[in-house]
Amino acid sequence: MRDAVGAPQSILILGGTSEIALATLRRLPRSRIRRVVLAGRPSERLAAAVAELTTAGFAGVEQVAFEATDTDTHGSIIDAVFDAGDVDLVLLAFGVLGDQAESEADPRLAVTVATINYTAMLSTGLNAARRLRGQGHGSLVVLSSVAGDRARRANFVYGSTKSGLDAFAQGLSDALHGSGVHVLVVRAGFVRGRMTEGRPEAPMAVTPDEVAAVIVSSLRKGRGTVYVPAQLRLVMAAVKLLPRPVFRKLPY
Amino acid sequence: MTISPISPLVPREGERLLSGWGRTAPSMATVLPVTSVTDVLAAVSAAGPRGILARGLGRSYGDAAQSGGATVLDLSALAQVHVDTAAGVVSCGAGASLDDLLRTLVPAGYFVPVTPGTRMVTVGGAIAADVHGKNHHVEGTFGSHVSSMTIVDGRGEERVLEPGDPAFWATVGGMGLTGVVAEAAFDLIPISTSxxxxxxxxxxxxxxxxxxxxxxxxxxxxxxxxxxxxxxxxxxxxxxxxxxxxxxxxxxxxxxxxxxxxxxxxxxxxxxxxxxxxxxxxxxxxxxxxxxxxxxxxxxxxxxxxxxxxxxxxxxxxxxxxxxxxxxxxxxxxxxxxxxxxxxxxxxxxxxxxxxxxxxxxxxxxxxxxxxxxxxxxxxxxxxxxxxxxxxxxxxxxxxxxxxxxxxxxxxxxxxxxxxMMAATYPRLSEWRRVRDEMDPDRVFVSDLSRRLLL
Missing domain, CATH: 3.30.70.2520 (Alpha-Beta Plaits)
Known part of the structure; x- marks a missing residue:
């Protein structure tokens, strides 16, 4: 159960190696955490994350094999986690950036990006929502992106998946309003990390830990949609108003 | 706009968001009004996998009287009061509030044996939390004044408990986790003025x-x-x-x-x-x-x-x-x-x-x-x-x-x-658990508090 000062006892991370999700975990009050489930593709990186959290003093860290593209398995994977005990916080933290040019050249790659970033998020999101709704409490964090606010020429395959994801998450949030389940949609800007390594940095770039800090404080305050950094809310509002001929020529 | 009830996300009849007096961590439960011990028996027998819990007036500050996904019994209609003015005792439904009782008792020349800082608590809640008042240093808790109570335990059995019974003392202060208190009898303080x-x-x-x-x-x-x-x-x-x-x-x-x-x-x-x-x-x-x-x-x-x-x-x-x-x-x-x-x-x-x-x-x-x-x-x-x-x-x-x-x-x-902290500061927790396990072997009674504290 989440307590009066916002500390959860059990956490499920879908995308168990996500830097943002792991940074979020490290920012939560460790003394109350009894169970952490890292769901992801079995890999050295996932095993290392389990080992690292355990060494850092987290109790009950376990890993669960999860393949985003294998949507038929999502229901049973999420059910098994909830059947073993209430989950106070679910982080939907998987996703890929993809390569715009390669996607344009080989649309099958674009389909994979869409399957992971949108279809699999929708599938895990609905499965998690059903179980959270059934237990009558809990929080669901959806990692969206400002890329979904307006798709850019340089990145519109990825942008369109985040756009779809964000619309889905907003609707899910409304569906769960007043049910004891809280949905937090996080629209991050450029996050320095594994996913963006080697890419030119956009203005107002943030670290995974900065995103994590906003997630933790927003969960406490019960906020619905947040931008990281916060100034992006205004920037994106302006960007959405730009005439297309101007927007098309923007460097970012 | 209506969405078909096949959606697991749509609110169902009786579902309500419940929180404690502090309003900090609400959860959704199905609230079921009961008017008799028979109703309580039926509700306990029909309890689903998320369990069942009785709730009084929701004055506990935290998560003791809420249970996410569970059935939460509203006992406010189980509130008949019978005062024996000669003996100075009262018996009543567990849903009766001290507010209700005082309106009857004070004009009759009696006061409740113990009252917390609010009279907006039920008798069932006063027993479950074993509340204390300004006279604790002399007269103890509310539970110390109860001579008998009728409960429905986790096996769906109606039981009358008296102070000699370990089940009585597991229920006094047991936060509703040993059974649903349906009725109780307790002594009163005679008063000559209000x-x-x-x-x-x-x-x-x-x-x-x-x-x-x-x-x-x-x-x-x-x-x-x-x-x-x-x-x-x-x-x-x-x-x-x-x-x-x-x-x-x-x-x-x-x-x-x-x-x-x-x-x-x-x-x-x-x-x-x-x-x-x-x-x-x-x-x-x-x-x-x-x-x-x-x-x-x-x-x-x-x-x-x-x-x-x-x-x-x-x-x-x-x-x-x-x-x-x-x-x-x-x-x-x-x-x-x-x-x-x-x-x-x-x-x-x-x-x-x-x-x-x-x-x-x-x-x-x-x-x-x-x-x-x-x-x-x-x-x-x-x-x-x-x-x-x-x-x-x-x-x-x-x-x-x-x-x-x-x-x-x-x-x-x-x-x-x-x-x-709970286990270390309540050294008799394991003793309580043994009695609870007899009274509620299948853990039918569950609250957000019992989940949080692993009771």
Whole structure:
């Protein structure tokens, strides 16, 4: 159960190696955490994350094999986690950036990006929502992106998946309003990390830990949609108003 | 817009968001009204995998009377009251509130054996939390006055429990986890007037306050102190008294010495200006409350409602803390650890957690309930807004001190302690679990509190 000062006892991370999700975990009050489930593709990186959290003093860290593209398995994977005990916080933290040019050249790659970033998020999101709704409490964090606010020429395959994801998450949030389940949609800007390594940095770039800090404080305050950094809310509002001929020529 | 009920996300009939008085961590449950023991039996037999829980008036501060996904029984219609005026005992449905009871009892010349700081609690809740009042140092908890109760246990059996039975004491203070209390009988305090004769002492600091309580409390049936949580001295106001005899009343009141008319003077609006409860307003409130009290006054006559239930004048006052809600930190420590009172006040004042309602009280002997909170010594209760920065760590630090002192926290107030703290400070928890496992082998009774504390 989440307590009066916002500390959860059990956490499920879908995308168990996500830097943002792991940074979020490290920012939560460790003394109350009894169970952490890292769901992801079995890999050295996932095993290392389990080992690292355990060494850092987290109790009950376990890993669960999860393949985003294998949507038929999502229901049973999420059910098994909830059947073993209430989950106070679910982080939907998987996703890929993809390569715009390669996607344009080989649309099958674009389909994979869409399957992971949108279809699999929708599938895990609905499965998690059903179980959270059934237990009558809990929080669901959806990692969206400002890329979904307006798709850019340089990145519109990825942008369109985040756009779809964000619309889905907003609707899910409304569906769960007043049910004891809280949905937090996080629209991050450029996050320095594994996913963006080697890419030119956009203005107002943030670290995974900065995103994590906003997630933790927003969960406490019960906020619905947040931008990281916060100034992006205004920037994106302006960007959405730009005439297309101007927007098309923007460097970012 | 209607969405087909095949959606698992659509609210179902009877579903409601429930929280404690502190409004901190709500959860959704299906509320089921019951009007008879038969209804309770049927509901327990039909309990689903998320379990079942009885809820009274929701005055516990944390998550004791809520249970996400479960069936939550509303016993407010199970409230028939039968007073035996000759014997001075009452039997009633567990959903009867002390408010209901007092309206019947006081004019008949009786008072409830124990009342907490609000009369807006049910008899079932008073037993489940084993509540205490201003007379604890003399007359113990509510559960100590119960002569018998009818419960429905987790096997779906109706049982009558009496104080010789371990099941009775597992239920007193058992937070509703051993069964649903449906009816109870308890003794009453005979009174000849509806007034309390009150002695008030305002003290310059906390030491003086505590000295006076140690030396003088035994001479009074009722005693409680309010502490100025905003002032570094820990100054306070001590009020002590007993039910006034008829001859104390002015002549004009002697014709109707038992007149009882408790009133709600105001209701806190649902939409509160944000930040009404902040260190500045709280400092001002504490200052005014301290100044309003006389330095020393003897034998002032106060109506029952203003002496016992001052907060009930303001209905829904918990909304004053705004959307973030609040919590109450109440601990008990033995006499030799009385210094924890000032330590706790200091620690919370330093993070800006200033409380309007800070209550200090001396406890008398503990009873046989394994989870009953009171133990001899001191108890301090502090209200704190839940969103004060640094609160979680400050309270964890205080938990450590309370634990080391051999003290404990009150489950009816708790909303954030760890399961480890619970197990370490309630040494008879395993004994309670053994009895609970007999009464509710399938763990039908579940609350958010029992999930959080792994009870």
């Amino acid at each position: 007034m309390v004769s009150v002695d008030t002492d305002r003290t310059a600091d906390l030491d003086e306050l505590m000295d006076r309580m140690v030396s003088g409390d035994d001479a009074y049936r009722y005693s409680v102190a309010w502490v100025d949580s905003a002032h570094p001295s820990g100054r306070g106001v001590l009020t002590r008294g007993d039910h006034a005899p008829v001859e104390r009343l002015p002549a004009r009141d002697r014709e109707q010495p038992l007149a009882y008319d408790p009133r709600v003077l105001a209701t806190v609006p649902v939409v509160m200006p944000k930040g009404l409860v902040n260190p500045l307003t709280m400092r001002a409130f504490n200052e005014a409350w301290y100044r309003k009290a006389p330095k020393h006054r003897v034998g002032e006559l106060q109506p029952i409602a203003s002496f016992f239930h001052p907060l009930d004048i303001l209905q829904d006052w918990n909304l004053g803390y705004g959307p973030a809600g609040f919590l109450q930190y109440q601990f008990a420590v033995p006499d030799d650890s009385g210094h924890l009172v000032s330590l706790a006040l200091d620690r919370l004042r330093r993070i800006g957690a200033i409380s309007p309602v800070t209550v200090l009280k001396r406890f008398g002997a503990a009873n046989a309930g394994p989870l009953s909170f009171p133990q001899p010594g001191w108890t301090l209760a502090i209200d704190v807004p839940a969103d004060v920065p640094g609160l979680a760590d400050a309270l964890d630090d205080l938990d450590g001190l309370v634990l080391a002192a051999g003290g404990r926290l009150y489950l009816a107030k708790d909303s954030r302690m760890s399961p480890e």
